[in-house]
Amino acid sequence: MLTRDIQELIVSGVTFLVMGMFLGNLILIVLGVFPIVFLALGILIGQPRQVIIERHGEDQKIWVDNQVADTITATVRGGVGPVTFSDVLPDSFRLEEGTNFKVLWKGPMEAKETISYRVTCAKRGRFELDAVSWETRHPLQITGNQLGEYPALRTYIVQPKPLFVKRVRERKAITRVPMPMDARIKFGFPTTDFLEVRDYKPGDPYRSINWKVTARRLSSSPSAYQVNEFEKEGKKAVWIFLDTAAHMALGTTVRNTLEYAVRAALGFADFYLNRECQVGLCIYDYDAHEWEGTYQQAEIPPGLDAVLSIVDQIEEPVEPLVLPSTNRRSPTSTSKVIFPDIGRKQQFRIMREMVNVEIKYGGESLKEAIISCRGHIVGTSPLFIVITMIDASKSKGLFDGIQELYKYIGRLRRNPNIIIFNVQGYNVAASKGVEDVAAELLHYHNRPLVMKLRNMGATVVSWDPNTQTFAQALIQQRA
Amino acid sequence: MKTETYIRGVELGVALASTYMVAVTMLQTSLYAKFKPNVVNILGPILISFGADPHYVDIFILFLVMALSFLFWRGGREADYGKLFTLNMLMFFPSVLDFSMFNWVNLIMPYEAEPKVSAIWVFGVGLLLQTTYLTLRYTAIFKEVRDELEGRGAENSDLDKVSRGQMGYLVVLVISTAVISTVVYSAFPFIQNLLNVELTGYPYPHLIIGVVGTFLIAGATILYLRGGGGETAQGVASTIQGSPD
Numbered sequence: 001m002l003t004r005d006i007q008e009l010i011v012s013g014v015t016f017l018v019m020g021m022f023l024g025n026l027i028l029i030v031l032g033v034f035p036i037v038f039l040a041l042g043i044l045i046g047q048p049r050q051v052i053i054e055r056h057g058e059d060q061k062i063w064v065d066n067q068v069a070d071t072i073t074a075t076v077r078g079g080v081g082p083v084t085f086s087d088v089l090p091d092s093f094r095l096e097e098g099t100n101f102k103v104l105w106k107g108p109m110e111a112k113e114t115i116s117y118r119v120t121c122a123k124r125g126r127f128e129l130d131a132v133s134w135e136t137r138h139p140l141q142i143t144g145n146q147l148g149e150y151p152a153l154r155t156y157i158v159q160p161k162p163l164f165v166k167r168v169r170e171r172k173a174i175t176r177v178p179m180p181m182d183a184r185i186k187f188g189f190p191t192t193d194f195l196e197v198r199d200y201k202p203g204d205p206y207r208s209i210n211w212k213v214t215a216r217r218l219s220s221s222p223s224a225y226q227v228n229e230f231e232k233e234g235k236k237a238v239w240i241f242l243d244t245a246a247h248m249a250l251g252t253t254v255r256n257t258l259e260y261a262v263r264a265a266l267g268f269a270d271f272y273l274n275r276e277c278q279v280g281l282c283i284y285d286y287d288a289h290e291w292e293g294t295y296q297q298a299e300i301p302p303g304l305d306a307v308l309s310i311v312d313q314i315e316e317p318v319e320p321l322v323l324p325s326t327n328r329r330s331p332t333s334t335s336k337v338i339f340p341d342i343g344r345k346q347q348f349r350i351m352r353e354m355v356n357v358e359i360k361y362g363g364e365s366l367k368e369a370i371i372s373c374r375g376h377i378v379g380t381s382p383l384f385i386v387i388t389m390i391d392a393s394k395s396k397g398l399f400d401g402i403q404e405l406y407k408y409i410g411r412l413r414r415n416p417n418i419i420i421f422n423v424q425g426y427n428v429a430a431s432k433g434v435e436d437v438a439a440e441l442l443h444y445h446n447r448p449l450v451m452k453l454r455n456m457g458a459t460v461v462s463w464d465p466n467t468q469t470f471a472q473a474l475i476q477q478r479a
Numbered sequence: 480m481k482t483e484t485y486i487r488g489v490e491l492g493v494a495l496a497s498t499y500m501v502a503v504t505m506l507q508t509s510l511y512a513k514f515k516p517n518v519v520n521i522l523g524p525i526l527i528s529f530g531a532d533p534h535y536v537d538i539f540i541l542f543l544v545m546a547l548s549f550l551f552w553r554g555g556r557e558a559d560y561g562k563l564f565t566l567n568m569l570m571f572f573p574s575v576l577d578f579s580m581f582n583w584v585n586l587i588m589p590y591e592a593e594p595k596v597s598a599i600w601v602f603g604v605g606l607l608l609q610t611t612y613l614t615l616r617y618t619a620i621f622k623e624v625r626d627e628l629e630g631r632g633a634e635n636s637d638l639d640k641v642s643r644g645q646m647g648y649l650v651v652l653v654i655s656t657a658v659i660s661t662v663v664y665s666a667f668p669f670i671q672n673l674l675n676v677e678l679t680g681y682p683y684p685h686l687i688i689g690v691v692g693t694f695l696i697a698g699a700t701i702l703y704l705r706g707g708g709g710e711t712a713q714g715v716a717s718t719i720q721g722s723p724d
Contacts, residue, residue: 022581024579030663
């Protein structure tokens with residue numbers, strides 16, 4: 001394509017030619033030909049035509065804040081002119097050493113240039129560098145720049161660092177928060193592990209009556225028979241609900257509320273998995289449209305093959321079914337759920353899912369997400385951990401969700417079974433003294449909401465990542 | 480020497496050389512000789528006020544245009560170089576008129592061309608003007624490219640290589656064009672004889688043929704340049720698909 005400069009040159013040449021014609025002046029005519037010959041030669045010896053890129057590093061899986069290195073070689077053929085090539089890095093990568101951009105002069109001979117760089121990966125995620133961008137220019141800019149990309153695939157999986165909580169050393173700081181004391185499997189066989197003594201219920205076997213305790217109680221006042229309760233065979237269950245709504249983006253690209261929430265979720269998952277608990281994960285979006293119709297089974301229960309296929313990965317998005325009663329789409333169509341399981345495999349599944357989590361990753365509100373998982377919750381009386389950022393202007397969805405959770409909590413309500421883990425996003429976003437004050441004011445504004453949640457029986461754990469470690473946040477919340 | 484300093488040095492050299500050559504040539508034209516008394520009348524009082532002899536008006540003009548040329552070079556922008564080119568062309572025009580087949584000036588006032596310089600001299604000065612124009616125009620572009628690449632994080636050593644390469648390319652292209660133009664100019668008398676044989680008896684005057692020819696050249700140039708761009712794009716397209724050969 002011709003540039004504006006070139007058109008000016010052609011016009012000046014033609015002007016000389018026309019003037020030469022009118023004046024009958026050979027000198028002017030030949031001088032008019034001068035720019036035209038110049039341009040013609042410029043086109044003849046054009047800009048570089050072929051750029052070949054070769055990448056020498058390898059795909060890597062690393063932790064956040066670790067470094068990776070790569071080397072790229074560019075070979076340029078044909079033409080003459082400047083060539084630039086660059087490996088466009090994700091925003092969250094910080095260049096530590098070397099360069100990812102190079103400009104070189106391609107002379108008459110083939111040119112080859114190598115660049116190397118080392119970067120720090122500051123944010124979790126799966127980063128795929130598909131191609132290396134290049135640009136060739138005409139030495140005199142006679143023709144337009146040619147832009148292109150050469151396929152050179154490189155994948156970096158940057159895993160978030162879990163916030164490990166090994167154990168609480170300080171006796172004063174013992175809290176009922178972390179362990180799901182009431183969680184149990186509904187249909188498990190009783191083990192020999194004693195749990196508690198409780199009142200007799202119709203249906204309890206006579207042999208489970210603790211006659212000694214019954215006699216002792218009857219001697220003081222009339223009371224029911226007392227029976228021994230034993231732990232059921234099976235694992236205690238923990239459900240983690242992670243909010244990915246837009247308000248979780250508060251902060252910078254690298255350091256925002258969602259990043260801390262993800263790390264907290266991994267911390268909880270790691271903590272409970274290491275204590276032989278079953279951990280499930282459900283990702284929701286506070287801002288998602290909430291289903292207003294009735295909830296009913298929207299899909300046929302999967303067969304054994306289907307169940308096995310979801311063991312290793314999060315559920316594939318199911319084509320939403322249309323409910324015949326309401327003619328609206330099923331609310332279970334966008335579930336992001338990892339069903340409860342134990343061990344390192346589950347830890348790996350959760351970690352893999354967390355790599356991909358981003359704002360608006362979940363497609364359901366909290367209530368809808370709970371309903372999506374209810375088949376796996378009913379009867380287990382698990383510990384629920386809702387990781388979110390409490391916002392006074394966005395509380396209805398949270399209350400709806402908690403009310404829904406209460407339907408699945410067992411009759412023993414004396415222990416807190418719901419933890420609202422509040423990542424204080426305003427503090428994360430604050431970077432100056434004035435902003436810190438504003439953040440404190442906003443948290444003060446949230447206090448009635450926190451009180452209301454506590455009155456409902458939920459344990460609210462607030463975490464300011466700027467001033468507290470994850471463990472400190474948990475310790476300071478005494479039930 | 481720093482590459483930028485070297486480029487600025489080249490710019491200064493060609494700017495002053497072309498202005499000097501064209502001014503000297505102008506001072507030897509018949510048209511200047513005809514108007515010189517008027518020039519002395521106008522500039523004489525200024526020279527006298529400086530204590531100089533009015534007959535040194537030629538040297539005064541030479542210094543004046545050289546100073547202007549230096550100022551335009553100092554400006555360093557493309558617009559300044561455009562002004563320099565205009566100044567040079569204004570001085571060049573009287574000398575080139577002396578070698579026209581039609582004495583258009585004679586239609587306005589009595590004028591007989593009696594140049595003191597040869598046609599090849601004037602042609603040479605014309606080539607120098609065109610060379611200066613193109614050199615200054617493109618060195619300004621080189622600076623823009625350099626600034627842009629610097630802003631994108633290129634290293635200075637790489638930028639120096641690019642600038643030196645661009646300058647080398649420009650010099651080769653300008654010299655090649657000058658050689659081709661000189662060959663064309665030298666060969667023109669022979670071509671003229673051939674054309675005279677072919678075009679004698681043609682029903683249209685030569686002026687119409689010339690104008691049509693000029694526009695044909697312009698059109699052909701544009702078509703050529705556009706065609707060249709297409710060829711380059713094809714080469715690039717194959718590279719994008721990742722087929723090295």
